[in-house]
Amino acid sequence: MNIFSKISFLVFSEILFIGFNTTTAQEKKHFKKQPNIVLIFADDLGWTDVSTGNTNGNRGSKLYKTPEIDKLASQGMSFTNAYTNQNCAPSRASLISGQYPTGIDNQVFNVGSLSRQDKRTKGFPDLPIKPFHQQKVISEDGVNIFDVLKTKGYQTALVGKSHGTPHPLKGDYGIDLPADIHHIIPAPVNGKRVKSFYLALNSDKKGWTFNSEYVDKYADPYDQEYIDNKLKPYKSQSDQSLLLDTPKHLTDAIGDFSVDYIKEKANNEKPFFLYVPFNAVHSKVTGRKDLTKKYLKNGLNVRFAEYASMIELLDQNVGKINRALKDPNGDGDFSDDISNNTIFIFYSDNGGLLGNKPLIGKKGNLTEGGIRVPLIFRYPNVIAENTVTNQAVHCIDFLPTLADFAGVDISKLKKIDGSQPQYDGVSFASILTGKKNYLSRTNLYWHLPGYMDERFSPSTVIQKRFGDDYYKLFYFYESEEFTMYHLNKDLSEENNLLENPTSKEMRIALSMNSDMLAWLKANNAPTGTWIKNGEKVPHPLVDSVKKYKN
Numbered sequence: 358m359n360i361f362s363k364i365s366f367l368v369f370s371e372i373l374f375i376g377f378n379t380t381t382a383q384e385k386k387h388f389k390k391q392p393n394i395v396l397i398f399a400d401d402l403g404w405t406d407v408s409t410g411n412t413n414g415n416r417g418s419k420l421y422k423t424p425e426i427d428k429l430a431s432q433g434m435s436f437t438n439a440y441t442n443q444n445c446a447p448s449r450a451s452l453i454s455g456q457y458p459t460g461i462d463n464q465v466f467n468v469g470s471l472s473r474q475d476k477r478t479k480g481f482p483d484l485p486i487k488p489f490h491q492q493k494v495i496s497e498d499g500v501n502i503f504d505v506l507k508t509k510g511y512q513t514a515l516v517g518k519s520h521g522t523p524h525p526l527k528g529d530y531g532i533d534l535p536a537d538i539h540h541i542i543p544a545p546v547n548g549k550r551v552k553s554f555y556l557a558l559n560s561d562k563k564g565w566t567f568n569s570e571y572v573d574k575y576a577d578p579y580d581q582e583y584i585d586n587k588l589k590p591y592k593s594q595s596d597q598s599l600l601l602d603t604p605k606h607l608t609d610a611i612g613d614f615s616v617d618y619i620k621e622k623a624n625n626e627k628p629f630f631l632y633v634p635f636n637a638v639h640s641k642v643t644g645r646k647d648l649t650k651k652y653l654k655n656g657l658n659v660r661f662a663e664y665a666s667m668i669e670l671l672d673q674n675v676g677k678i679n680r681a682l683k684d685p686n687g688d689g690d691f692s693d694d695i696s697n698n699t700i701f702i703f704y705s706d707n708g709g710l711l712g713n714k715p716l717i718g719k720k721g722n723l724t725e726g727g728i729r730v731p732l733i734f735r736y737p738n739v740i741a742e743n744t745v746t747n748q749a750v751h752c753i754d755f756l757p758t759l760a761d762f763a764g765v766d767i768s769k770l771k772k773i774d775g776s777q778p779q780y781d782g783v784s785f786a787s788i789l790t791g792k793k794n795y796l797s798r799t800n801l802y803w804h805l806p807g808y809m810d811e812r813f814s815p816s817t818v819i820q821k822r823f824g825d826d827y828y829k830l831f832y833f834y835e836s837e838e839f840t841m842y843h844l845n846k847d848l849s850e851e852n853n854l855l856e857n858p859t860s861k862e863m864r865i866a867l868s869m870n871s872d873m874l875a876w877l878k879a880n881n882a883p884t885g886t887w888i889k890n891g892e893k894v895p896h897p898l899v900d901s902v903k904k905y906k907n
Contacts, residue, residue, distance in 0.1 A: 398634040403709020425676030433735030450521030455756030455780040462499030464492035471807020488807025489883035517634035556604040575610035595647040612674030623685035705730040721812035753782035
């Protein structure tokens with residue numbers, strides 16, 4: 358099945374920006390030529406793990422160094438309220454599908470399953486709720502972000518972690534080049550099965566390998582030529598001579614693949630969409646030797662030195678990819694610069710694991726530390742430089758936003774069965790272009806009908822904007838209880854407003870609960886069943902928040 362049979366309605370003429378597309382006629386002058394798109398999706402990089410002050414207000418990291426990401430922030434727009442789902446697979450699934458996990462073509466709520474043992478009760482079957490049985494990957498029948506862009510002639514590529522789609526990629530997911538690498542790469546080396554998390558393996562049969570037919574060409578150990586030509590611009594006070602003849606790091610290999618892809622496609626008449634979901638900085642964290650040594654010398658313990666090394670290595674590869682856009686053929690002559698016609702995006706799939714203060718929680722939690730992440734967009738002459746927005750956006754919004762810039766009217770698309778795909782996201786192109794400060798959409802949702810160890814139990818969360826203020830309401834199905842927080846004043850989610858709500862706070866809670874219930878019903882959101890009697894766990898009642906009223 359190819360893309361032209363999968364999507365029965367293709368748009369070949371210029372498309373009016375209607376439906377989900379919010380671009381005005383004045384904005385359309387920027388879209389004379391479809392932009393290339395490079396989307397970098399870091400893995401487990403927390404909101405406070407980058408040093409740029411723009412991304413996190415004034416909370417940029419003083420410990421980790423990310424000069425290339427900082428530069429990107431100075432050249433584009435940073436989002437202080439950018440969100441994802443709580444861990445890897447559901448974030449990728451939502452980004453690619455444009456749907457919440459409740460969407461018909463998604464159904465990916467958690468990594469693996471919703472039955473991950475809970476330490477409170479030593480696992481199943483002692484928990485009160487039998488979880489919903491989720492899908493592990495998005496449906497092939499959906500019209501995903503790759504499919505959408507291909508209707509306007511985009512060449513598409515994925516290199517990195519495809520979590521949320523099949524491993525390796527199967528069928529037609531709209532990707533021209535399925536360069537699929539996994540975080541944990543099991544490989545038989547000299548007759549023994551080992552696990553390599555980030556460093557290339559040496560096999561008698563394959564030579565140096567990452568177990569990827571697309572990236573293995575970059576798996577050879579570091580040599581002097583590579584250090585001089587690829588790494589020297591990012592020396593960063595590390596002793597790069599320590600790398601000679603040591604195994605190649607997967608992060609560098611993914612960066613090298615991306616550079617060569619840009620070089621190959623730069624002069625092509627067709628625009629390209631390069632999706633680079635790096636495996637960094639996911640555990641087990643393994644930094645690059647020269648950078649780890651630098652941080653150890655600076656006094657960090659081994660754990661944090663490896664993590665700082667990993668973050669800086671990711672940053673260097675952001676710089677490497679950015680440099681390729683400025684000089685695709687690498688000859689030092691910038692006459693082939695394509696950066697002005699490229700949307701360059703830096704994003705992360707969920708919160709970090711090693712501390713996210715002032716946010717509470719970590720990857721796997723629905724508190725801000727698990728779902729609030731860095732996000733930067735650059736598009737020269739379209740997105741103003743060094744700007745910051747507090748508009749809340751989510752990975753479901755990327756599909757309609759990029760469709761807007763590419764000139765695709767997603768309301769005209771059809772699935773293979775003739776039905777119209779339903780997207781949960783909205784375009785935030787008008788925020789990026791400075792035409793609006795806020796979207797008309799005020800609510801974001803998270804819904805988890807199951808368990809992930811101690812980090813979450815069956816719950817639904819709504820975030821709602823009232824003017825400039827963001828509030829967040831949690832509902833916990835086991836106890837049928839709510840908590841609510843005013844994020845503008847309480848990023849750490851320490852002050853549960855429902856413990857002693859004012860009349861205003863009670864009105865806000867009732868409004869949010871009403872919206873939550875309407876959304877749950879509209880999406881037929883699953884809740885699991887009670888172990889004690891096999892009955893379906895009910896959604897919250899419209900007025901169930903009233904029990905907190907004094």
